[in-house]
Amino acid sequence: MINSFTDILAALPDDGPKALRGSSASDGVRIDREIDEPKVRYKVNDVEITEEQYHKAVGTWDEYRAWKAKAGDTLGKVGSATIAETERLFRDEYKHDPNADQWKGLKEIAKVYEQMAEGRADKAFYLSSLPTGMGKTTVAVQSTKALLADPEFNDVGVIYFLSRLEEIERLVTEMGLKPETFAVLTSDETLNALGNPVHEKARVLFTTQQRLENYSKGKAAFADMKELRYKGKPRAVRVWDEAILPSLVLTAGNYALKRLPLELLQRKQEKLTELADEIDEFAHSLKSHVGEYVTMPDIDKTGLDLETFRSYFSHSPDKDIAEALWYLSGHVVNVHRDRYSGNVTLGYEDILPADLAPMLILDASGGLRHTYRFWESDRRTLVRLDSPKKSYAGLTIRHWDKGAGSNKHRDFKAVSEIADGVVKMIAGIADDEPVLIVHHKVDARKGQPDIVREIDKRLSRPKRQGEIHYINWGRHTATNEFRDDKHVILAGVWTFPPASYxxxxxxxxxxxxxxxFSADDLRATRIGEISHHILQAAGRGSIRKTVNGGCPGGCYLYAVFSSRNDTGFPKDQLKTIFPDATVEDWRPKGPAEAGLNGNVRKAFRFICEIVEADGEVTTTAVMEHLGMSRGNFKNRVIDHPDFMPALAAKGIVLVPGKPGVFRFFQG
Incomplete structure (x- = not known):
């Protein structure tokens, strides 16, 4: 029986580190000797874990790391060349200055990349959560260049899973790849034509994360995905850029489910008519089962595969709901009540092939997202690389405590108020400074107000030298196009329904x-996901740069969101997302009537209009226009904290009297 680290050392040959490959057992360690080299497997209750997880669990982590270092677990040719070139780029071109601890994190990325290329990496998902702009992708790029330059690795293929198509051309350029060296596999034929049309002959393959998900839906193994192979074999080096979840989120609300039968009935097939009736009956029954378990309609009995079933809804906005229904078919699920989606069923489907590991994940939000903690503790296939945090002492955050979620952006009045506030934020920024605004996507087909247009029409653009840049939530990751924008405005934050979390x-x-699934777990998941999106959006601006291990001075983040306990986001979490940043409360001030609404706004506009035309207007005339009593007018209008300041900004004052008179100030 082997119970200690010393026992393991005694059982291994002198060359040590390369003999370690795996896991542990609940009451000891089982060592299997093979012809070429010994193997150590660690298991907990027959579940295989990594050697790092084992030594952390038994308290020998520090001793283990010291032994690994002494045994010579240093960077080889590829890793050393990678770090040398990265150091040069940071020093001579990027003016990028990580501290010593952050360099250790960058070197760990190079080490895992090299181990995958050499076939030495444990079958785990390696997560680097170094902050945005720290250089994670740069190290991966330089690792790829070093790999391709070394003839020893001519048979090693590389695959990048990306979240944005726009990133492909940038990476190709940075890697200096020749067309025959790389291939692109996406839904964009123009991009696909950039590289080698024979994917299997290209050393580097760029594809989307969605493409892997699509291939995985049939439960295919990574080794069996012929489109992703190099020289007939699975690509050994696998890099996933940005956030990842091990499973597909599946939710189906009764409002959406009730729409699906109409599409099926149009097919005029008996089996589809029966299925339509079953779905309709199920959707209407959900209101009686909130908080309970129910069995989803059984699509399997129709013999329809996913692609066929989804094709029935190809022109419908509900195609994703149809896909969720197919995956959940015949499964027992939970039913929740959601104020936007109605009564919702929820579930999930594993989407990562079982043999996808080892893979390198580059996600700056790794330390914030609770989903990674679940993955690490429950699935036990995630290994965290050293990822020291960054200081944001150079960042000032101004928080406007106002609801600005996607539901508010469907309301013209709310959008108008948000736009007024954003313009006030811009008014306080130097004219020559560019500004990045992150906003909710506008769906013009649904007649929603356009937040970008509302902001633009309020701006005195000819007087402003600095550009105003816009990106919508959903496109707020993986780009450094706005890295020189020191001022970033989040006009709302990105959230999902509770069932999705x-x-x-x-x-x-x-x-x-x-x-x-406890209320604490739900809250932690929700806070983690929102924090992830805030960090990613803010990281498009200048805070992604690094000077002496921290962000540059003079950076500002304006964040508009409610901090209400039930549906809001806690303001104090901003200090967790951005350590050492200064957080201030902010509210609109200045010439526009951003803080006015209802009768207060109506009174303001009436007074401005009459004073402009006639020179003055009495309080009596204003009260009559509003249909308000004297007491209500004083309490609700005159005493409103933003009413008199807004008039003063227009040069209008109230002269006391019976009645009072509003007129221009006359010195």
Whole structure:
């Protein structure tokens, strides 16, 4: 029986580190000797874990790391060349200055990349959560260049899974790849034509994360995905850029489910008519089962595969709901009540092939997202690389405590108020400074107000030298196009319904339907996901740069969101997302009537209009226009904290009297 680190050392040959490959057992370690080299496997209750997880669990982590270092677990040719070139780029071109601890994190990325290329990496998902702009992608790029330059690795293929198509051309340019060296596999034929049309002959393959998800839907193994192979074999080096979840979130609300039968009935097939009736009856029954477990309609009995079933809704906005229904077919699921989606069923589907590991994940939000903690503790296939935090002492955050979620952006009045506030923020920024505004996507087909247009029409653009840049939530990751913008405005934050957060958490934990998912777990998942998106959006601006291990001075983030306990986001979390930053409360001030609404706004506009035309207007005339009593007018209008300042900004004052008179100030 082997019970200690010393026992393991005694059982291994002198060359040590390369003999270690795996896991542990609940009451000891089982060592299997093979012809070429010994193997150590670690297991907990027959679940295989990594050697790092084992030594952390038994308290020998520091001793283990010291032994690994002494045994010579240093960078080889590829890793050394990578770090040397990265150091040169940071020093001579990027003016980028990580501290010593952050360099250790960057070197760990190079080490894992090299180990994958050499076939030495444990079958785990390696997460680097170094902050945005720290150089994670740069190290991966330089690792690829070093790999391709070394003939020893001619048979090693590389694959990048990217979240944005725009990143492909940038990476190709940075890597200096020749067309025959790389291939692109996306839905964009123009991009696909950039590289080698024979994917299997290209050393480097760029594809989207969505493409892998699509291939995985049939439960295919990574080794069996012929489109992703190099020289007939799975690509050994795998890099996932940005956020990842091990499972597909599946939610289906009764409002959307009720629309699906109409599409099926148009097919005029008996089996589809029966299925339509079953779905309709199920959707209407959900209101009686909130908080309970129910069995989803069984699509399997129709013999329809996913692609066929989804094709029935190809021109419908509900195609994703149809896909969720197909995955959940015949499954027992939870039913929740959501104020936007109605009564919602939720579940998840594992989407990462079982043999996808080892893979390198580059996600700056790794330390914030609770889903990674579930993945690490419950699935036990995630390994965290050293990822020291960054100081944001050079950042000032101004928080406007106002609801500005996607639901508010469907309301013309709310959008008008948000636009007024954003313009006030811009008014306080130097004219020659560029500004980045992150906003909710506008769906003009649904007649929604356009926040970008509302902001633009309020701006005195000819007087402003600095550009105003816009990106919408959903496109707020993986670009450094705005890295020189020191001022970033988040006009709202990106959130999802509670059922989606629970499905994310359950999927990361691989929790069974009947397992409890606590309110604390739900809250932690929700806060983690919102924090992730705030960090990514803010990181498009200048805070992504690094000077002496921290962000540059003079950076500002304006964040508009409600901090209400039930549906809001806690303001104090901003200090967790951005350590050492200064957080201030902010509210609109200045010439526009951003803080006015209802009768207060109506009174303001009436007074401005009459005074402009006639020179003055009495309080009596204003009260009559509003249909208000004297007491209500004083309490609700005159005493409103923003009413008199707004008039003063227009040069209008109230002269006391019976009645009072509003007129221009006359010195």
């Amino acid at each position: 629970e499905a994310m958490g359950r999927g990361a934990k691989r929790a069974r339907t009947e397992e409890a």
